[in-house]
Amino acid sequence: MSDNSSVVTSILDQLSALGHKKVVFCNDPDTGLKAIIAVHDTTLGPALGGTRMWNYQSEAEALEDVLRLSRGMTYKAAITGLNLGGGKAVIIGDSRKGKSEAMMRSYGRYIKNLNGEFITAEDVGTTTKDMEYIRMETSHVTGVPESIGGAGDPSPYTAKGVYLGIKACVKEVFGTDMLAGRSVVVQGIGNVGEHLVELLRNDNVEVFISDINEERLQYVARKYKAKPVEADKIFTLDADIYAPCALGATVNDKTIAKMKFAIIAGSANNQLADEQKHGNLLLEKNILFAPDYLINAGGLINCYSELTGFGKKRTIQLTENIYEATRNVIRMSKKDNIPTILAANTIAEQRIADIKRIKSSF
Numbered sequence: 005m006s007d008n009s010s011v012v013t014s015i016l017d018q019l020s021a022l023g024h025k026k027v028v029f030c031n032d033p034d035t036g037l038k039a040i041i042a043v044h045d046t047t048l049g050p051a052l053g054g055t056r057m058w059n060y061q062s063e064a065e066a067l068e069d070v071l072r073l074s075r076g077m078t079y080k081a082a083i084t085g086l087n088l089g090g091g092k093a094v095i096i097g098d099s100r101k102g103k104s105e106a107m108m109r110s111y112g113r114y115i116k117n118l119n120g121e122f123i124t125a126e127d128v129g130t131t132t133k134d135m136e137y138i139r140m141e142t143s144h145v146t147g148v149p150e151s152i153g154g155a156g157d158p159s160p161y162t163a164k165g166v167y168l169g170i171k172a173c174v175k176e177v178f179g180t181d182m183l184a185g186r187s188v189v190v191q192g193i194g195n196v197g198e199h200l201v202e203l204l205r206n207d208n209v210e211v212f213i214s215d216i217n218e219e220r221l222q223y224v225a226r227k228y229k230a231k232p233v234e235a236d237k238i239f240t241l242d243a244d245i246y247a248p249c250a251l252g253a254t255v256n257d258k259t260i261a262k263m264k265f266a267i268i269a270g271s272a273n274n275q276l277a278d279e280q281k282h283g284n285l286l287l288e289k290n291i292l293f294a295p296d297y298l299i300n301a302g303g304l305i306n307c308y309s310e311l312t313g314f315g316k317k318r319t320i321q322l323t324e325n326i327y328e329a330t331r332n333v334i335r336m337s338k339k340d341n342i343p344t345i346l347a348a349n350t351i352a353e354q355r356i357a358d359i360k361r362i363k364s365s366f
């Protein structure tokens with residue numbers, strides 16, 4: 005009895021600590037589905053966030069991930085000016101072997117039961133095909149294939165936003181946003197990473213790449229004339245920019261100590277292992293950090309356009325705003341001598357507070 009109650013208390017404590025509204029645990033033995041849906045905040049609109057499928061070592065690890073990721077979505081939508089709240093979901097399992105139509109449709113039925121409070125899209129380990137299965141059960145899904153009326157793969161827009169975020173940082177550090185002659189390390193050359201490598205190589209940037217998938221590493225290296233690097237060597241490289249495009253928490257005590265980069269700007273969510281501590285450490289080391297949720301919003305913008313019916317032109321316009329939004333955050337960080345992540349959080353929180361106020365008055 006006491007064991008159980010302490011587990012319940014600790015889960016609810018975790019929700020309170022990050023300000024979550026709701027978490028739904030999905031368990032369907034018939035299809036093997038084990039998922040957690042987290043709704044962080046819905047002040048600005050329905051909570052939209054991708055579904056990640058990952059082989060988590062434990063349920064506690066999966067819960068921690070979904071809580072951190074869903075909070076990030078609230079901030080991402082807020083700073084991007086979208087009328088969306090923040091949510092995220094994780095499915096526990098191996099995306100290469102553990103998926104089936106039945107599992108995805110079962111998961112879709114859990115989303116349906118949330119009556120529009122949560123809307124999903126792809127993330128690491130899920131594809132447009134999975135979104136198509138979810139769509140068979142609920143309309144609360146985006147990122148479905150273009151052939152059935154969706155906005156398709158969000159990754160090119162995410163990569164474009166990251167590229168513009170890099171340019172905004174380069175302008176700050178080097179006085180011009182021309183990228184030719186600069187060097188960038190792209191960690192993780194999956195959907196977003198590959199598009200980013202292409203954009204950078206088109207600008208004659210020297211690009212180093214690393215990925216745990218050796219076959220993919222060699223393929224991308226050949227295709228774009230990028231330079232493969234062993235995973236454990238990247239943090240000591242003498243390059244201008246580090247672009248994390250794999251998983252989170254790669255900016256931590258150990259890696260910061262080795263870094264000689266001038267800029268960190270990539271697509272991975274939650275790059276700082278500890279926002280406060282590592283945001284400050286980067287400020288002290290004079291490494292300019294582009295807040296991840298600000299510059300990787302292109303994919304969310306694409307989903308928003310699908311939801312609202314705005315179309316590609318609007319997606320491109322909103323994605324292009326990322327350059328100026330990044331410059332604004334850098335300006336605020338310099339003026340107040342605070343980490344860029346803190347500046348971005350302040351702008352996002354202010355928008356949420358302002359809209360909460362008008363919604364409560366009439």
Ligand SMILES: NC(=O)c1ccc[n+]([C@@H]2O[C@H](COP(=O)([O-])OP(=O)(O)OC[C@H]3O[C@@H](n4cnc5c(N)ncnc54)[C@H](O)[C@@H]3O)[C@@H](O)[C@H]2O)c1
Pocket residue numbers: 127128129158159160162191192193194195196197214215216217220235249250251252271272273300301303304
């Ligand atoms: N796809 C989007 O539109 C989008 C939008 C916003 C944020 N993101 C974030 O960007 C990141 C990349 O997304 P994606 O869609 O390209 O995912 P992906 O799964 O297509 O690619 C991730 C790549 O990282 C590699 N990888 C994993 N661990 C690694 C490690 N330790 N070192 C080097 N490589 C490693 C994988 O092998 C894979 O090739 C994720 O963190 C995701 O949450 C993606």
